[in-house]
Amino acid sequence: MSTESVDAVIVGLGAVGAILAEKLATAGLRTVAFEKGEHFRDPDFRFKHDEIRYYARGAISPNMTRDPVTWRATSRDTAAVLPWSSGPLGVDEPLFGMPAIGTGGGTLHWGGAAFRFPAPEFRMRSAIVERFGAGALPTDTTLVDWPFGFDEIERYYDLVEWEQGVSGAAGNVAGEPRDGGNPFDDPRTRDYPMPPLHAAPGDRVFADAARRLGYHPYPIPAAINSVPFANRSACTYCGWCHGFPCHVGAKSSTHATSLPVALATGNLEVRAQSRVCQVNRGPDGRAGGVTYFGPDGVRREIEAPIVVLAAYSLENARLLLLSDLNANDQVGQHFMTHNFGWFNGVLPEDSNPFVGTLVAGSALDDLGADRVPDGAGVLWGSPIVGFPTDIQPLEAVHSMNPEAPRWGVGFKEWLRTNYRRLYRMYSQTANFPSARHRVDLDPTVRDPWGVPALRITHDWDDHDARSVEFFATVKERIAQAMGIRESWQHASRPFYHLSTHECGVHRMGENPAESVVDADGQSHECSGLWVLGGGQFPSFGGYNPTLTIQALAYRAAEALLEGVGAKMEPLEWAKGGPV
């Protein structure tokens, strides 16, 4: 029996894989895409307003029984299945685990925060060394600059915003400052395709307070339709967004954006409930296809000269290690993740933190990236992001003031009085890459298919804790100006080591000895193999990674197609001016 053969195989149909599927299929490549979760259609999510199903029981979250991941603080410890995401209390916050699975992947559960990285993020190492001296960096850090700068990624950012759909207020179009946007914005080619979302009720208190303190709040760019766009409806402001799929297709989830376009070409076949366990190479050493388990549990092979790994940074690293594609020992190194520095408070008046979507708020970049002030004791900045809403009852109970009663009359009264007044803020600070933080294959834990689980070795360092502590003081100052009198924050070295924002573990770079993929995302070791996602990031700052991950996906698609003599075609709806 001959092995099945196609032009291209894609592993994972999330934020990245669906974009590649669309561009490859549109260019005429016969493509098979594997997705370990379900192949979702929008009507599947009509009744997504359900915390039991999606939050408490993790309907779209990877489950630690089927998809185990282990963690240990240091290489001296024995790793255990994520202690904060398993055990009798059930599934934890979707924030502290792996991204959602099923078509759409992480773009199913995300809140849709669609920040561009500011220009200094692409040269974090150089910027820190120029300002503080090389001695300021932790001695064991493996931090490097990106192989390209903001100017080179800008047009891919523009593609994501226009093809996937982002609502926002531009702060700078082609060098011209614009009112209402982020004054620190780097120049963009054109405006966002849609105006910002309507702000949630609590946002005005945050934005006013921030302005009084001299900050410059701006509407969070949101991968959610504020008006009908790209054959999808506008947001209904239902308030069930982060951690939940969208019931009207307004949120930019790739199962609703790219995948229908890809399927309409007739060149894409989606194989759901199918798990790839290995990348295979041809006799010439080039990518040759993959081995996978189908829904029946049977192991099969498929041949293709192009293989795209788009299964999330951590799963990509796992697949490379399982495939013995790690000649330079770079795979799994340079692990980076976000520390959110969660701030929770009670506003003096009702703000109804369940009306509208969490990104229907404001952020400020005054202290972002290289604008972190002297004397803060930290080397890199972060935005302060308002989180005015999208806080359902169980989520609220799980993030209550630790000083408040946990049960009894006092608990009931605390909730009755305060639930409608909750307000959150977060910063995002990432650890520097270090030889001490990495991922590899767990020596003992396997998934039900017998495949070794991924093991994470990571702990929060002093600089991580100092960063959280510094931004905690900023949040406290803003909170005070907001009239918040009762507040509580996460520990600066929090219990979680996954944030759904894991990066760096298959680093891109020009030197094949010191990176896994080139600047376009193609493997140095195995040509024809593309390894895409946040794993490519050489550094990680204070912004949500998805827009940049998707920009890298468009860049990869363009390079991949150029390599086979084809051209990446933009979507029709991405060609126009603002609606």
Add this chain to the structure above:
Amino acid sequence: MPTGSGDRVEALTILSEEEANTIDAIAGRIIPGDTADPGAREAGATIYIDRALGGFLRELRPVYRRAILGLDALTQERHGAAFAELEAEAQDAVLADLERGGQGGTGDTEVRDVGWDEGSLLSTFFEVVREHILQGTFGDPAYGGNRDLVGWRLLGFPGARWGYTLKEMAPGVDARSLPVKSLADLRRERPWDDSE
């Protein structure tokens, strides 16, 4: 009196009458209430747990059985009666003891590291049954709890809303005046566009 308020008695699918009474009693202390100001017991949290233990949480069924027997043995020893028979104050004292014996106590995000070893069974059970009682109070009524949406009305949470109008989104709106919807309401009202 069986779970809930007034005449609303529902069949049990997996819990025994005695087990349901014990969970009812715990629910009545986690979020106390009465007919006028319902709590977890009036919300039917016990029915939520009964349905869950026969379904999604079926692996925890044996643990519930063991823990409830253990809890009653403990109160028999201390007070000469089953937990459900005790006065509220004595129930609170027992629950507070279990809570203190647990590994947590500073909010759920800090108590993930709980196990089922026999030494800490009752303390772990306290954390777990508390979590399930909250789910049965603040989850959708489709799962058997949050009867008459009393959990959401307590908070002023308008529930499974298809969306909010700009007027409803304005600052200063008293959310307790907004209609509260359940998933069943959405299914009945069909607010989606059938042409899609």
